[in-house]
Amino acid sequence: MDFIGYTMFLCLVSIALCYDIDIDLDLDPDLLPRPLIVEFPDTRLKNITEELNMQCTSWRVAAEANNLGPWKTIPRECAEYMKEYMLGRSYKIDLETVSKEAEAYANSLELEEDGMDAWVFDIDETLLSNLPYYADHGFGLDFFDSAQFDRWILEGVAPVIKPSLKLYENVLRLGFKIILLTGRGENRRNVTITNLTNAGYVIGENDHEKSAIAFKSEKREEVIDEGFRILGNLGDQWSDLAGTSIASRSFKLSNPMYYIP
Amino acid sequence: MDFIGYTMFLCLVSIALCYDIDIDLDLDPDLLPRPLIVEFPDTRLKNITEELNMQCTSWRVAAEANNLGPWKTIPRECAEYMKEYMLGRSYKIDLETVSKEAEAYANSLELEEDGMDAWVFDIDETLLSNLPYYADHGFGLDFFDSAQFDRWILEGVAPVIKPSLKLYENVLRLGFKIILLTGRGENRRNVTITNLTNAGYVIGENDHEKSAIAFKSEKREEVIDEGFRILGNLGDQWSDLAGTSIASRSFKLSNPMYYIP
Incomplete structure (x- = not known):
């Protein structure tokens, strides 16, 4: 054997x-x-x-x-499966399937002319991939270590998630206001914008980037209070998408490696 | 070849x-x-x-x-895949995985003594399986034919979904009020109760069975207005679970064969 x-x-x-x-x-x-x-x-x-x-x-x-x-970690017996899933074609296909649905939806909309139609994006495992970090931490098998993860964030080298970049460019071209809601701290704003820019995302000077350490629902409510209509939302966590003040349509990208309440 | x-x-x-x-x-x-x-x-x-x-x-x-x-039908190229999924072990495992999660959640709750803690169940593809019908209709490949489907309903022979029966018996034993929300018409009430009973479900005389042809959110609101607290909800459609007046926790059973808005 x-x-x-x-x-x-x-x-x-x-x-x-x-x-x-x-x-x-x-x-x-x-x-x-x-x-x-x-x-x-x-x-x-x-x-x-x-x-x-x-x-x-x-x-x-x-x-x-x-x-x-x-949940805190993936089931131990799924360690090898998850590695194969994340590094193989299945994860890529899953990202593509969801982004294509989101793109078809975005293309189907007629935007108002007031510039208040918005699309919300999460950052980690949505626009940027932390797969290199998680590959060193068992693809979700290890307990989350915020200090170690923060050191990885500070390197500013998280690679692009290509289907998300395609969607991002598409909604930008269609005239959506792009709003980034992230769990990253305010003190990680500069490294995050540099990382996003290096990864290919065009971040406008007036683009909203809202920290969402508290609750994403509340941050969406603030955005709506400012007069925006959130037509679409792309994220990898249900806490990015569900709750209150939800988008007209939400799209959940695959992430079997970690869970954020 | x-x-x-x-x-x-x-x-x-x-x-x-x-x-x-x-x-x-x-x-x-x-x-x-x-x-x-x-x-x-x-x-x-x-x-x-x-x-x-x-x-x-x-x-x-x-x-x-x-x-x-x-969506109206499954992708044509997935016909063989879906047949294998529905008839093979994967679908069974998926039903078991979700029901076990729901059971662990139900067991973790402490119910009030007023008898107003409720659990909502959908019927089709949740308590009862229409797999014999869909096996004759390409497992979601054919467009839905309401007249033909109604004839199948009237036979009253839809088999039990075993993990759901196990969950049902468990929440009943725990003291939950069981509420069935179904898209079936009021004129299908008798055949449905007979079918459920023959399939092994104990339906109390006072059990709520609410037709949900309109919108499940509204039906849940009525239930809440009657004073019930909906702690759990098991269904196979997002329209069973999402919207307003949602349960404290909702559990989505697998159903790749059809979509109800």
């Missing part, structure tokens, strides 16, 4: 023992580790791998549909 | 020609059907199948996360 197979097997045994999602694998008793290393047929390994993939996909979809309560 | 391979190939050619999700397959020109049947290596077929699976999963997840506008 090769290394991956063995890792997978250990991983699956650990499911039954240590994690609270219970997974119905129908493991035969003869699969239990009576000899320290158990050989089993490839088809069995394939079935177990498929089952684990389905379970981890199910968890990821539940997170996307806002079905999970606040 | 076997039948499935050939079907898959035809299906992929159709993507480029007829559907409005554009899928980036990087098809080589030599893959185009100059000879009527093209042989290509297994690995190529495997890659194309994987790509299609990722695209269709991405569409399904976008639907679950409420990222798609109103």
Whole structure:
């Protein structure tokens, strides 16, 4: 049995023992580790791998549909799955699917001529990717470390999320007022704008950038109180999108790595 | 090339020609059907199948996360994928994942002693499954036919969704008032209650069953006006869950087959 197979097997045994999602694998008793290393047929390994993939996909979809309560880390047994998801084509496709929907929606709107039609963007995991940081932290397997994450933010090198840049350029061209709502602190404004600019985003001098450490709903309310109509909102967290003063349509980008209440 | 391979190939050619999700397959020109049947290596077929699976999963997840506008049918190229999803283990796992989350939440609550803590359930694709009907209608590939669907409803044989029954029994035992909000017409009340009872649901004589043909938000408001506190809500449509007068927590069951605005 090769290394991956063995890792997978250990991983699956650990499911039954240590994690609270219970997974119905129908493991035969003869699969239990009576000899320290158990050989089993490839088809069995394939079935177990498929089952684990389905379970981890199910968890990821539940997170996307806002079905999970606040969670601190991804399920331990989904570590390898999440790495493959984030680095592989699936995550890219998911970003593209959602941005294309948002773009079709934006294109379908007729804007008023008063310049008060607005589109809200979140920043982290929406306009900019912190994947290089999270790749060093188990893709959501490690507990969040705000001091370490802040050091990464200060480097100002978070790469662009390309489908979001395309959407951003499109809504800018259509004449939307762009409003950035971010959980980043006010004292990270300069490095953030430099990072966004280097990543390809054209940030106008008059563009709103509102810090949203408190609650995004309240920040949206302020924007609405200023007279803006929030027609669209792109974010990776439900707290970017849901609550009160919500946009006419909201678009949730995939993010299975962390949850912000 | 076997039948499935050939079907898959035809299906992929159709993507480029007829559907409005554009899928980036990087098809080589030599893959185009100059000879009527093209042989290509297994690995190529495997890659194309994987790509299609990722695209269709991405569409399904976008639907679950409420990222798609109103849609009438599933993407044509996802017909085979959706059949496999609905009949295979993935759909079952997804139902279980969400119901378990809901159950953990329900168990965590301390109910008041006035009997006014309520849990709302939708019926179709939530308590009862119309999968036998949709299996005859392409799993969402055909346009919805209300007359045909009504004939199916009148048979009263929609099977139970087991994880939902488990949740239902649990919230009943915990002392929640159960409220059924359904899009079914008032004149389908008797057949619906008989169907639910035969499927294993204990429907109390005083149980609320509210028709929700108009808007579920309004029906929830009525329930709240009667003094109930809606602590939980289980449904398969965003229109079951979102809007106004929402539950403290809502749980979205998977349904990639149809969309109700």
